[in-house]
Amino acid sequence: MKRELAPEHSMDPRHMDDQSIKQSVIDNAIYVNGQRVDSPLSLGGAIDSLRDRPGSMAWIGLYRPEDDELIKVAEEFSLHDLAIEDAIVAHQRPKADRYGTTLFVVLRAAQYLDQPEKVAFGELHVFLGPDFVITVRHSEAPDLAVVRRRMEADPDLLRQGPQAVLYAILDAVVDGYAPVVAGLQNDIDEIEVQVFGGDPAAPRRIYALSREVIEFQRATTPLIAMLDGFIAGSPKYGADEELQSYLRDVADHAIVVTERVAGFRQMLQDILIVNSTLVSQAQNEEMTKLTAASIAQGDEVKKISAWAAILFAPTLVGTIYGMNFDNMPELHWTFGYPLAVVLMGIVCATLYLVFKRRDWL
Numbered sequence: 001m002k003r004e005l006a007p008e009h010s011m012d013p014r015h016m017d018d019q020s021i022k023q024s025v026i027d028n029a030i031y032v033n034g035q036r037v038d039s040p041l042s043l044g045g046a047i048d049s050l051r052d053r054p055g056s057m058a059w060i061g062l063y064r065p066e067d068d069e070l071i072k073v074a075e076e077f078s079l080h081d082l083a084i085e086d087a088i089v090a091h092q093r094p095k096a097d098r099y100g101t102t103l104f105v106v107l108r109a110a111q112y113l114d115q116p117e118k119v120a121f122g123e124l125h126v127f128l129g130p131d132f133v134i135t136v137r138h139s140e141a142p143d144l145a146v147v148r149r150r151m152e153a154d155p156d157l158l159r160q161g162p163q164a165v166l167y168a169i170l171d172a173v174v175d176g177y178a179p180v181v182a183g184l185q186n187d188i189d190e191i192e193v194q195v196f197g198g199d200p201a202a203p204r205r206i207y208a209l210s211r212e213v214i215e216f217q218r219a220t221t222p223l224i225a226m227l228d229g230f231i232a233g234s235p236k237y238g239a240d241e242e243l244q245s246y247l248r249d250v251a252d253h254a255i256v257v258t259e260r261v262a263g264f265r266q267m268l269q270d271i272l273i274v275n276s277t278l279v280s281q282a283q284n285e286e287m288t289k290l291t292a293a294s295i296a297q298g299d300e301v302k303k304i305s306a307w308a309a310i311l312f313a314p315t316l317v318g319t320i321y322g323m324n325f326d327n328m329p330e331l332h333w334t335f336g337y338p339l340a341v342v343l344m345g346i347v348c349a350t351l352y353l354v355f356k357r358r359d360w361l
Contacts, residue, residue, distance in 0.1 A: 024065035026137075027148060032056045034155030043076045050131055057161055058132040061144055065136060073134060079127055080104070087125045090138050094222040096229060103128040105166065105226075107173050108219030109141040112183035119180055119212045121219060126169060128162040135169070147172045160243055167243060170227070171250050177220065177257045184213065184264055188271070195275045202275055210268045217261045224258060227251035306355035313351060314344035 030038035030049045037053065040046045046058045062073070067088050074084045080099035086092050092106045105126040113120055122139025135144055147168045151158045158164055187209055194202040231247045317340055333339070355361045 024062050024069055026061040026063045027145070028058075028060050029148075030056050030058055031158060034157070034159030036152060043073060046132075047076055056131065059148070059165060060132070060134045061148070062134065062136045064138060070136070077127070077129060077132055077134065078102075079134075083127065087136050090123055090125075092123065092125075094219060094226065096226050101130050103166075107169070107223075109139065109173050109176055110180045110216060110219060111141045111176065112180045114183070117183070117187055119184070119216060121215060124169070124173070126166060128166055130162070133162045133165045142169070142172045142176050144169065144172070157243070160240065164243055166230070167246050167250065170223075170230075171246070174223070174250050174253045174257065177216075180216065181257060181260050184209070184216070184261075188264060188267055191268075191271060195271055195278065198278070203272070206268055206272050206275065210265070210272075213261060213264045213268060217258075217265060220254065220258045220261055223254045224251065227254060302360040306351075306360040310348050310351045310355070313347035317344050317347075 025043075028040050028043070028046055029036050030040065030046065030053065032053055032055060037056070038049045040049050043060070046060060050056055050058050060073075062069070065073070070084055070087055073079065074081070079102060083097065083099060083102070083104035086097075086104070086106065094108050095106050097104045103126075105128070107124045107126070109122040109124055111120045111122070112118075120139070120141070122137070122141040124138070124142065125136040127134040127136075137144065147165075151165060151168050157168075187205075191202060191205055191209065194205065227247060227250060231244055231251065352361065
């Protein structure tokens with residue numbers, strides 16, 4: 001991202017320690033009555049400018065600052081140690097913590113990436129004081145340069161101070177959820193086609209998308225209570241009725257997004273159940289086919305076994321009387337041959353009837 005830094009100017013020796021911070025400062029501005037009146041190059045310069053201009057407000061944007069840079073910011077603006085610790089550690093859940101006159105807000109921005117069809121999440125920390133706003137971004141989203149330009153184009157709103165800046169940031173974050181919701185809806189539609197088309201890759205995609213939806217839900221759900229708290233407390237910190245209306249509008253949008261995300265999670269659970277049902281049905285059909293094949297094979301085996309038994313009887317009789325022994329009285333009987341033939345026929349017929357009755361033939 002291109003950094004919007006003011007032109008270089010000579011540095012006061014008291015502010016030489018700020019040189020290490022300058023690299024992470026995206027924009028550093030002083031506003032009076034909604035108008036930018038100064039763009040200090042250092043944090044020390046911002047402090048001096050605030051003191052020299054009663055009723056002014058500093059808005060400082062930091063991008064991926066180092067730990068020592070955040071500690072320096074905390075010293076300059078008297079930020080609470082716990083808030084700075086959270087900002088350094090990052091990976092915080094969305095929340096709003098008040099430390100005296102300073103408010104620390106954590107937001108999770110989201111961005112839908114078309115090419116990999118994934119959701120990228122970013123973390124934004126906002127420090128609000130009576131006369132300053134400090135934003136700490138740990139990712140590209142949201143684009144706060146757009147927020148700043150919008151606010152500078154509306155001096156009437158900007159002159160309401162840090163509360164107005166917080167509203168604009170919240171509005172940008174929540175508005176950034178809309179493309180994510182649309183992208184997730186499209187992914188779910190594609191998954192439904194995969195599931196009913198029998199795509200074996202569908203379960204893996206359902207799991208991956210479910211993880212993204214859960215992460216998205218964790219980013220959006222806390223906003224409802226957070227915004228309700230801001231709306232309830234905004235009069236105490238000088239927000240007029242118009243700004244309260246803007247906050248309520250952001251809250252309404254956040255509720256819609258939260259409901260859509262909850263619906264996505266339920267839809268994915270239903271799709272997973274349907275996919276499991278279809279897979280089980282396909283497996284049952286395959287088992288039915290295998291069972292039918294096994295039954296058919298068993299019928300063939302029974303038929304072969306039955307005929308083998310029927311043919312074995314005459315073979316046995318013929319084999320006995322075919323042995324070359326001298327002492328076989330039956331060989332000299334007058335009716336020996338007809339008797340052997342009749343015996344073989346009777347045995348074969350009996351076996352045939354038995355197997356026929358048992359449906360083996």
